[in-house]
Amino acid sequence: MDTAARMSKIVKHNGTVYLCGQVGEGEPVADQTRECLSRIDALLEKASSSREHILQAIVWLADINDFAGMNSVWDTWVPQGHAPARACGETKLARPDLKVEIIITAAVKDA
Template sequence: MTDSLRKIGGSARFSAISIHNGQVHLAGQVSQLKDGDITAQSRDVFAKVDDLLDQAGTTRENLISVQIWLANMDNYAGMNAVWDEWVAPVTPPTRVCVEARMAQPHYLIEVLAIAAAD
């Protein structure tokens, strides 16, 4: 580990936040709302991203790139409705959204974000 690399939170398996060379890398974020629909889970996950960015000393205004995985692309419109509200106050980052098999059956969405450090 060099002086320019800093890690925050997480577990023995992964760091929640890695900061290196002016970039903030977040671990993939999922919702633990087992009964939550895509709207509820999306709001929960985007709030987690906001919280982690805050812990890293930056905000969603500095997002560079976001990757979104959905368990089912039928949830694309519902997720996009929440996304559009969430990014409305900022210039949106680059983004990709794909369908993927999730690690747990109740996960409907997973989000990974990279931001510029403030």
Template sequence: MSIERIEVGKRMSQAVVHDNTVYLAGQVAHQNAGKSVAEQTQEILENIDRLLAEAGTDKTRLLSAQIWLSEISSFNEMNEVWDAWVAEGNAPARACVESRLAAPKFTVEIMVIAAK
């Protein structure tokens, strides 16, 4: 069983591939930090697409998603972007909760697991 790590840092890897499963770290919007929930969600989903492609898979193979919102009142705004992005008929198992994030400029964080 091999393990491949993508974008390895001192504290964490952005993605880890083990056998035929891809685990992504929680993604936040660095370029759109401090901007709207929709803008942050869009950037995060683009990062997820990029990391999944680098790992040899894509959003049609999502197994699960965890979403953290700094304010649950932004649930509908995030979902508008999410719903336009998720592959029709391939929605993952998903949880979405309100939580304090690592920095106030981040209002959304998303972590996914996908099959290869």
């Protein structure tokens, strides 16, 4: 789904949804996280999944000092009782203006 020459935004296989890394625009990291999670919501819906079906999240921050700012948005976005397995680390992102990138693996609803 949503396949281009370089990558796919969504890959579905055996009841599992894999999303490519999502980023957001804006300042501060909370704004980028909010937009990133909104994009994830849209892709999950398109793939017949939802927040409640997320299995794993990998969060990359350009600066680990933004951990609290990212979590302030993340914690209100994740449905109560449905927190996925998650890893978070610091890395250099594709563009200097990016502060956060999130990669999601989820189950398809009713798969």
